[in-house]
Amino acid sequence: MMYLLCNTVLNTLKKANANKHYLTHKEHKYFALEGESRKAALQKLKNEKHHQQAFFSAFVNQNSAAVAVTYKIAHILGKRGKPFSDIEIIKECIVEVVSMLDPRNIDKYIQLPLSRRTVTDRQHELAQNVTEQLHTIIQNEDVYFSIALDESTDKTDSAQVLYFIRAITKDFQCYEELLALGTLTGRTRGADIFENFKEVCNKLQLNVSNLVSVCTDGAPSMRGKKEGFVALLKKENLNLKKLISFHCILHQQNLCAKSTILQDTLDRTIAIVNYIRVNRMRHREFRQMLSLDEETYSVDLPYYCKVRWLSTGQVLIKVLSLRRQILNFYKEQGKQCDLSDEVFLRNLAFLSDMMTKQNNLNICLQGETRYIYEMWQKIQAFRKKLSFFKTLLCRSEISAQHFPELAKMLNEQNCENKIFDEYVGVLDCLIEEYNRFSDFDEHTPAMKLAFEPHLIDKSEAPEELQMKLIDLGEDSIIKSLFNAKKDPIEIWKNAVEYPCLREHARRLLSCFGTAINCRQRRTMLSIKLSISKMGSNYQTRFSNSSKDLEGGFKQQSVSQGSHKDALTNSGLGIDLAIPSAPYLDLQGILQQTELGAVTDFRPSEEIQDQMQRHMDGHIGLVSISHTGQSSSMEHMLISVTTERDPSLNLCNYVFP
DSSP states (O other), X not given: OBOTTTOOBOSSOOHHHHHHHHHTTTTSGGGGOOHHHHHHHHHHHHHHHHHHHHHHHHHHHHHHHHHHHHHHHHXXXXXXXXXXXXXXXXXXXXXXXXXXXXXXXXXXXXXXXXXXXHHHHHHHHHHHHHHHHHHHHHTSTTOEEEEEEEEEEOTTOOEEEEEEEEEEOTTOOEEEEEEEEEEESSOOOHHHHHHHXXXXXXXXXXXXXXXXXXXXXXXXXXXXXXXXHHHHHHHHTOSOSSOEEEEOHHXXXXXXXXXXXXXXXXXXXXXXXXXXXXXXXXXXXXXXHHHTXXXXXXXXOOOOOSSXXXXXXXXXXXXHHTHHHHHHHHHXXXXXXXXXXXXXXXHXXXXXXHHHHHXXXXXXXXXSSOOHHHHHXXXXXXXXXXXXXXXXXXXXXXXXXXXXXXXXXXXHHTOTTOOOHHHHHHHHHHHXXXXXOHHHHHTHHHHHHHHOTTTSOGGGSOHHHHHHHHHHHTOHHHHHHHHTTOOHXXXXXXOTTOHHHHHHHHHHHTOOSOOHHHHHHGGGGGSOOOHHHHHXXXXXXXXOXXXXXXXXXXXXXXXXXXXXXXXXXXXXXXXXXXXXXXXXXXXXXHTTSHHHHHHTOOOOHHHHHHHHHHHTTOOEEEEXXXXXXXXXXXXXXXXXXXXXXXXEXXXXXXXX
16 A cells, blocks of 8 residues: 555555554645645645556556567577677668658667677577477476487587477477487497487476487487487387387488489589589689570589589589580580480480489478478379389380480480380389388378378278277268368367377377488587577577567566667667655666666765755656766766756766
C-alpha cells in the first residue's frame, strides 16, 4: 500500500499501521483541508500518480523496443554467420536511411544500443535460451530422439565432435537442433568418441533409453565392428531399446559415385583440364582465345577439384562443349590431345551423362528436413533407373532424353546403331555399388510401416499391429492424406485412434538419414574461437525451430546503452527514467548501463544530495553525455531534467 501524500510504501495492509502513519504526519498541509477542497486535492494527487505511471509506461515500452532490436539483430547476424563487428556498419546504415526517410525520429535510432559488445552479449543470451528450451524438451521421459554425429578437426588441429539431435515429443512436435560441440584432447578412436558422448549425456541429463538411432559416417572410429563408436554404444547396454544405426546415406552415395567407372577416361580428362589451368600463362592464353568468339566470350574452363566431386559432372560437360577450342589450343601449343579420339569422346559423353545423374541424386538427398524414408526412396528409385538404363543400352536405344551427351556425340559420329557392351558393364558395376545400403534395406519394412502404412502387406506386419493396419486401410481420410503426400508428422499427430501405430511412427520419424548437418556446420571450425564461444555461435546459427526472441528480455524496462555509443556520439546521451524516492541511488542507476560497469563510476555524497534536492519528488531523467576528449581522458557530463527545472548539470566526470 502506498500513501499518495508522501509516497511511503507499507509492507502490510493493517489498519493500525495506517492510522499510526496518518497521525504522525499531521503537519502536512493537506490535512487541514476539508469538504470539496479535500476531495479536489485528493483527485489532484491521484492524477499526478497516474501521470507518473503513464510516463514510466511509455518510457518502458520505448526502451523495451530498443532492447528487442538488439536481440533480433544479434539473431540475424548469428544465423548468417557474420562477424559481430559488422554491427557498427549496420547502425551507420540505419542512421543514414532514417536521416533521409524520417529525420524527425533520427534521435531514436542514433541512441540504439548497438555495439559489438552488446551484440556479443545478446548472442550468448539467445544461445542460452535455445539450449534451455532444448534441454527442457529432451529431458522428458516420453520424447524419442536420434543423434547424428561427425568428427573433424578445426584450424588449430583440435578434434571436434558435432552432435545433432532430432527429437519427437508425445504430441508430435519435431525439434532438430545442435545438441553439443564436443572436444577430443587426445586421440580420436571409437572409445574416445564414446567417452565424450557419455560425458555429453551426463551433462545434459539425456534419457538414453529413449535413443532410437545414431547416424555416422563410415570411418572405422565410428562403424568399426568391435571398437567403433556404434559397436561400443551397443555393447555398453545403456538401457537401449532396439538401437538402429545408419551409415550416412549421402556418404554412401558419394562412395558409389566415386567408384572407378571409366576411370581412365576421367583421368585423361583431368589431365587436359590441368594442362590449361595449372599454368597461369597458358590459362590466360586460353581465355584470350575464348574471348575472340562471341559464343564463348564469358566462358572459362573450370578447375577440377577431387574433394568437391559434385563439380565433376560440370567439368566433363564443359570440356565437351569447348572441345573444339581446346583442340585448337593444343595445336597452337604443339601438343596432341585425346579429344581427337572418337572412342574417347564417346566414353567422355557417357561418363558425363552418368555423373550428371548422380550429382542430381546427391542434390535431391540434401536438405534440412528430409525424412529418412524419403531419402531412401530416392536411392531405391535410382537403383531402378540404373536397371532401366542398362535395358536401353542392351537394345541400343540411346535417346537424347536419357543420354543427352552420348546421343549428341553418336549423332555427330554417325554410329547410332552400335552396341556398347562396355557401357553395359559400367552400369553393372554401378548397380553393384548401389547395393551397399544394407542398413537401410534391413529397416525398409519398419520405415514403410511409418510412412506408407496403407500400402504395406498386412501379413508381413507385426501381429500386434495387423488389426489396426486393416482399420487404417479402410480409413478414407488417413489414406487420402498419405496419398496426397502430406507431412507424416501432421498425419500421425491427428491419428489418435491408432496409438500403437503412432508410437511406432514417432520412433521412425525421429531418425536421421544423413549426417549432412554435421558436415555442413563443421566448416565454421576454421574460425579461431574458444570452445565455449564457438558453441554459443553454433547454437544460434544452426537453430532450426522458431525461438521466442522476446521472451528473454520482456522484463527489461530500460535500454542498456553501449558505452561506445555514449562516448562517440557527441551531444547525445543515455537517458534513464528515475522515480521520486526518499533516497536516489545514482550509482545503481548508472549500473543499469554498460557505461556504469565500464567506467566504475562512484558518485560522491555531495552529488547524491544535490540531485535529491533537485528532484524533490518530481519525475525526471538522468542524462549521461559525452562532452569531449583530451589526451587519453574522456569527459562525461551527468545532468538532470525534471518537470520543475529544465536542466541541472551535476558534474563533469573524467575517466580514462
